[in-house]
Amino acid sequence: xxxxxxxxxxxxxxxxxxxxxxxxxxxxxxxKAQNIDIIAIAxxxxxxxxxxxxxxxxxxxxxxxxxxxxxxREEVHCLCLFDTESQRKKFQEYIDLNLPNIPNDPKSFGYxxxxxxxxxxxxxxxxxxINGLKVGISSVEQTVHSLGGLFIPAHIDRPRNSxxxxxxxxxxxxxxxxxxxxxxxxxxxxxxxxPYLKNPTLIKNSDAHYIHQVGETYTTYQLAEPTFSExxxxxxxxxxxxxxxx
Amino acid sequence: xxxxxxVKELKLKVYGGESGLNREVDGxxxxxxxSDVMGHADAGNLWVTLxxxxxxxxxASLKELAAVILVKGIEPEADTLEQCNEEQxxxxxxxxxxxxxxxxIYQLISS
Numbered sequence: 322x323x324x325x326x327x328x329x330x331x332x333x334x335x336x337x338x339x340x341x342x343x344x345x346x347x348x349x350x351x352x353k354a355q356n357i358d359i360i361a362i363a364x365x366x367x368x369x370x371x372x373x374x375x376x377x378x379x380x381x382x383x384x385x386x387x388x389x390x391x392x393x394r395e396e397v398h399c400l401c402l403f404d405t406e407s408q409r410k411k412f413q414e415y416i417d418l419n420l421p422n423i424p425n426d427p428k429s430f431g432y433x434x435x436x437x438x439x440x441x442x443x444x445x446x447x448x449x450x451i452n453g454l455k456v457g458i459s460s461v462e463q464t465v466h467s468l469g470g471l472f473i474p475a476h477i478d479r480p481r482n483s484x485x486x487x488x489x490x491x492x493x494x495x496x497x498x499x500x501x502x503x504x505x506x507x508x509x510x511x512x513x514x515x516p517y518l519k520n521p522t523l524i525k526n527s528d529a530h531y532i533h534q535v536g537e538t539y540t541t542y543q544l545a546e547p548t549f550s551e552x553x554x555x556x557x558x559x560x561x562x563x564x565x566x567x
Numbered sequence: 568x569x570x571x572x573x574v575k576e577l578k579l580k581v582y583g584g585e586s587g588l589n590r591e592v593d594g595x596x597x598x599x600x601x602s603d604v605m606g607h608a609d610a611g612n613l614w615v616t617l618x619x620x621x622x623x624x625x626x627a628s629l630k631e632l633a634a635v636i637l638v639k640g641i642e643p644e645a646d647t648l649e650q651c652n653e654e655q656x657x658x659x660x661x662x663x664x665x666x667x668x669x670x671x672i673y674q675l676i677s678s
Contacts, residue, residue: 395620457620457644488622489601 324565325547327359328539330400330475330501330526336364337431337451342532344440345374353381355536358547361386361402365450366420368413369435372406377438384547389416390475392451393458398482400473400501401465404549408468415464419454462496471498476528478503478511491515499524499556504538522556525567541565568592568676570634570657576675583648584657590633597669601626608632613672615665619643624650632656638665
């Protein structure tokens with residue numbers, strides 16, 4: 322068993338608010354420089370940049386988890402993370418089906434581009450990715466879990482687009498695998514605020530939109546190897562796998 | 568004025584929580600951020616929103632609101648409906664947008 326550093330919330334140039342420097346190559350290199358072992362690519366309502374980043378990261382020994390930071394109908398941001406390409410594709414179909422067809426205005430929101438491994442633009446995404454999907458948080462949770470993914474409400478204590486800002490408090494019956502808290506937050510404050518949550522798994526990630534933020538905040542996990550299935554166990558605290566700290 | 572008077576005057580749908588239709592209405596609050604409602608709505612308020620998650624009912628109960636009005640034809644989720652019956656706080660509905668229904672409610676209450 323070993324400890325590994327994971328930053329499970331990284332945006333790319335595909336997110337309208339993601340800086341143009343957030344190319345797949347730059348992200349992978351920055352993660353390496355910061356000694357991060359596992360990264361998850363979580364653009365707003367899109368999983369499209371996962372595969373190219375996994376390909377680029379492989380020679381550097383960095384594990385890449387697929388995912389998206391979904392905006393639910395309630396405008397709550399949730400990390401939805403997946404292991405395989407087939408899961409990613411199915412979840413992308415679900416997003417495409419439920420994303421309102423409102424075109425992006427790059428001047429107001431920023432560009433939404435998909436690039437290849439050489440940082441060349443291969444596609445521009447038309448619908449605005451930061452909109453809320455037509456489906457509520459429970460539906461998103463059920464879909465993620467039915468596909469075998471991880472469902473983690475993002476930055477739950479931020480004043481915007483968080484579980485707490487949008488829904489007032491953590492719904493007691495919401496089936497999450499962990500809660501992501503803001504990097505400055507003292508976990509004891511969350512635990513005392515929501516005493517009905519029985520020992521929830523709390524993690525911190527960078528939510529990087531700029532390249533210097535990649536790996537700036539991370540969580541350390543005790544795992545047998547840096548894989549998705551080991552991470553699942555660690556979030557549950559199974560078989561001696563666990564969250565060590567942040 | 569009771570919730571039932573407002574339902575009648577503005578032809579609102581009643582999705583559930585009928586046993587609370589005799590609650591007294593004292594003003595209203597319009598917001599879709601539940602954290603904001605928790606901090607700023609007052610007891611006896613009608614709450615106008617497009618949020619239909621179950622937490623809406625928990626907050627309506629906590630703040631002792633008179634009723635919840637869902638706008639734009641949005642219907643409560645199944646577990647929200649269940650909870651509104653338990654809490655005995657009506658969930659009402661209109662096809663109008665927030666701006667329009669709030670204007671009508673304001674006129675009715677202040678007349």
